[in-house]
Amino acid sequence: xxxxxxxxxxxxxxxxxxxxxxxxxxxxxxxxxxxxxxxxxxxxxxxxxxxxxxxxxxxxxxxxxxxxxxxxxxxxxxxxxxxxxxxxxxxxxxxxxxxxxxxxxxxxxxxxxxxxxxxxxxxxxxxxxxxxxxxxxxxxxxxxxxxxxxxxxxxxxxxxxxxxxxxxxxxxxxxxxxxxxxxxxxxxxxxxx
Amino acid sequence: xxxxxxxxxxxxxxxxxxxxxxxxxxxxxxxxxxxxxxxxxxxxxxxxxxxxxxxxxxxxxxxxxxxxxxxxxx
Numbered sequence: 001x002x003x004x005x006x007x008x009x010x011x012x013x014x015x016x017x018x019x020x021x022x023x024x025x026x027x028x029x030x031x032x033x034x035x036x037x038x039x040x041x042x043x044x045x046x047x048x049x050x051x052x053x054x055x056x057x058x059x060x061x062x063x064x065x066x067x068x069x070x071x072x073x074x075x076x077x078x079x080x081x082x083x084x085x086x087x088x089x090x091x092x093x094x095x096x097x098x099x100x101x102x103x104x105x106x107x108x109x110x111x112x113x114x115x116x117x118x119x120x121x122x123x124x125x126x127x128x129x130x131x132x133x134x135x136x137x138x139x140x141x142x143x144x145x146x147x148x149x150x151x152x153x154x155x156x157x158x159x160x161x162x163x164x165x166x167x168x169x170x171x172x173x174x175x176x177x178x179x180x181x182x183x184x185x186x187x188x189x190x191x192x193x
Numbered sequence: 194x195x196x197x198x199x200x201x202x203x204x205x206x207x208x209x210x211x212x213x214x215x216x217x218x219x220x221x222x223x224x225x226x227x228x229x230x231x232x233x234x235x236x237x238x239x240x241x242x243x244x245x246x247x248x249x250x251x252x253x254x255x256x257x258x259x260x261x262x263x264x265x266x267x
Contacts, residue, residue: 017264022261025256025260028252029250029251029252029253043253043256043259046252046260047259050260050263050264051264054264103231103232103235107228107231111235113235113239116238116242117242119242120246124242124246124247128247140247142208143243143244143247144243144248146244148208149208164204164205167208168204171204171240
């Protein structure tokens with residue numbers, strides 16, 4: 001009986017790329033949207049990321065963290081090619097931002113956070129989009145895509161402690177924005193005038 | 194662990210990023226301190242809420258087709 005023909009290298013490359021990289025397309029797209037702030041640039045950024053990834057697929061160790069690897073390519077492309085012409089990186093003095101605990105304000109009226117349920121998807125995305133870039137990317141990688149502190153630190157090239165403090169402040173800022181919105185819409189009375 | 198330390202590490206606890214020892218200490222504090230317990234529930238709900246609201250959208254089918262074409266049909 002003849003031995004089965006081994007698959008051609010190209011087919012193998014394509015198959016492993018489909019299996020390990022293309023499955024993360026939705027994640028890449030969501031992150032790209034939050035980074036670029038518009039659908040057309042997000043499309044281009046994701047397409048470019050996939051092309052670069054496919055070209056350097058041999059450098060990726062199969063079976064490791066493809067999502068982190070792809071997001072690193074995506075973020076580097078964003079910084080090098082898109083940020084200049086889309087959004088301007090804000091310089092934020094992170095320590096100057098006072099963390100607010102929204103919980104303290106709603107503790108009496110709505111400790112279960114029921115007001116969150118009335119806030120629709122678009123409003124949450126809009127609120128995220130108004131965060132300073134450093135906070136925005138951290139929140140998206142963590143809270144939307146579920147990456148660990150270590151993975152985020154690797155992608156953003158910052159220490160884990162920085163991820164931790166950015167995440168803390170980013171979440172508090174986001175909560176504050178959503179809370180203010182909910183107060184404005186009358187979903188919650190709010191404790192402050 | 195006191196309430197201030199609990200609030201400080203709450204997100205790390207929810208993110209499962211604490212060392213086993215700190216995690217035990219924080220859980221013990223939550224069990225015996227109802228206000229911190231409420232705070233925990235509120236933050237847990239907030240994180241769940243953000244995730245649920247932001248994950249609805251995936252890559253448009255047209256983009257997927259464009260990429261497949263670009264990658265494999267050359």
